[in-house]
Amino acid sequence: MAIVEHLYPLTGAVLVGLGLYGFLTLRHPLRQLLAVNVVGAGIFLILGGLGRGADSTDPFPQALVITGIVVAVALTAFGAALILRVAEDERAPDGTAADDTNGNHP
Amino acid sequence: MTLAFDLILCLMIIGTAASALLMRNALAAIVFFIVFGNLLGLAWLAMDAVNVAMAEIAIGAGVTGVLLILARQRLMALGDDLVCDEMPGWLRAGALVACAGFAALVGAAVLSVAPSDDLGGPIAALMPSLGIENPVTGVLLAFRAYDTLLETFVLLGALVAVWSLAPGTAWPHPPATLALTEREGHGVAAAFGRLLLPLALVMAAYLVWTGSDLPGGAFQAGTVLAGGLIIAVIGGAVLWPRGDNRLLRVALVLGPAVFLTIGLAGIALGRFLFYPPGFEKALIVAIEYSLALSIGVTLALQLAGPPVTPDHKG
Numbered sequence: 496m497a498i499v500e501h502l503y504p505l506t507g508a509v510l511v512g513l514g515l516y517g518f519l520t521l522r523h524p525l526r527q528l529l530a531v532n533v534v535g536a537g538i539f540l541i542l543g544g545l546g547r548g549a550d551s552t553d554p555f556p557q558a559l560v561i562t563g564i565v566v567a568v569a570l571t572a573f574g575a576a577l578i579l580r581v582a583e584d585e586r587a588p589d590g591t592a593a594d595d596t597n598g599n600h601p
Numbered sequence: 602m603t604l605a606f607d608l609i610l611c612l613m614i615i616g617t618a619a620s621a622l623l624m625r626n627a628l629a630a631i632v633f634f635i636v637f638g639n640l641l642g643l644a645w646l647a648m649d650a651v652n653v654a655m656a657e658i659a660i661g662a663g664v665t666g667v668l669l670i671l672a673r674q675r676l677m678a679l680g681d682d683l684v685c686d687e688m689p690g691w692l693r694a695g696a697l698v699a700c701a702g703f704a705a706l707v708g709a710a711v712l713s714v715a716p717s718d719d720l721g722g723p724i725a726a727l728m729p730s731l732g733i734e735n736p737v738t739g740v741l742l743a744f745r746a747y748d749t750l751l752e753t754f755v756l757l758g759a760l761v762a763v764w765s766l767a768p769g770t771a772w773p774h775p776p777a778t779l780a781l782t783e784r785e786g787h788g789v790a791a792a793f794g795r796l797l798l799p800l801a802l803v804m805a806a807y808l809v810w811t812g813s814d815l816p817g818g819a820f821q822a823g824t825v826l827a828g829g830l831i832i833a834v835i836g837g838a839v840l841w842p843r844g845d846n847r848l849l850r851v852a853l854v855l856g857p858a859v860f861l862t863i864g865l866a867g868i869a870l871g872r873f874l875f876y877p878p879g880f881e882k883a884l885i886v887a888i889e890y891s892l893a894l895s896i897g898v899t900l901a902l903q904l905a906g907p908p909v910t911p912d913h914k915g
Contacts, residue, residue: 503644509708511704513615513622515700517623520688523684532665533634536637540644544648554720554736562741562752565752565820572763573759573762573903576907579679579766582681
């Protein structure tokens, strides 16, 4: 049965759709960052699930997924730092924010 | 695994993902995301992909979850209440239809590909020449070593990018501390941090060593090390280093540098990233140990965020 064999990759397809919906409708950058991670997890499930043979899972997509997971966390860390920096600049009283920007170019 | 188990697991994965996206409360959403990551780890276990399960639970659920919680807490300290603006209903419905359509297309594409482990056989046939038995480590450190080498530079580059967001007055001061401020909790956290860091070191060393033949490896080990470092920082047993600390810089660059040096030395023997016969395992393990150290320190510092000006309370 096709559906049974494809259970995990199909779950991945649903996750991609869900994550995209979250990314479009959630109006806060941190929530959108979480949604991007859900899309990524869905893509990993598709990639790994389609490498699932009769009694073993293809090591090649497994290695790619591990690489992907690590790159995804690097992206999340950078995204979170960017969101925080933007929030700091927006909320800071005018004087301090300007000082910070000028400090980069002494 | 039985079909019923797989079905229930997939439904729970979709349910927790939906909760993580649709919850109004941001902290509840992040907690659901962590549960979602752990269930995904179970799914990888059900697919006999133990290496991926470890990476997903440690990095996908653990590190990403802590990152999001920390970002939420710091945003709230800045006065951001993390409430999403309401979207008009018709836009929401349109997005739903578009995303459902896209998911259906991806699903149809997935159904048109028959699952198979085509490369499992050829990789298994090549493994004896490496002297290690874990095929995933073989792919990561030998057959696709290029990808892994570049990935370690991506990780390092992301840390540099995070640091570059610091205001000019903050460099090279350490990132905001995570240490608990309440006196009651502090003693427990401090004792726990001091206890866990050496355990994490031993566990990381074991994971790298065993990763040659059994599930494990540099990335899983690096995450365990990062976890130990973060707990130790929360307990106040370790302080974040300054950005211009020489030891820190050596630890950050060691993994990629050792990997690149061994790769370049391979050119003298034939081609880039060529391991001389008989020394494959020794070189792979050497690369993995230095990588685990660098990955652990890099992940912990990425989580810590950019340097802050000393009087600034993060």
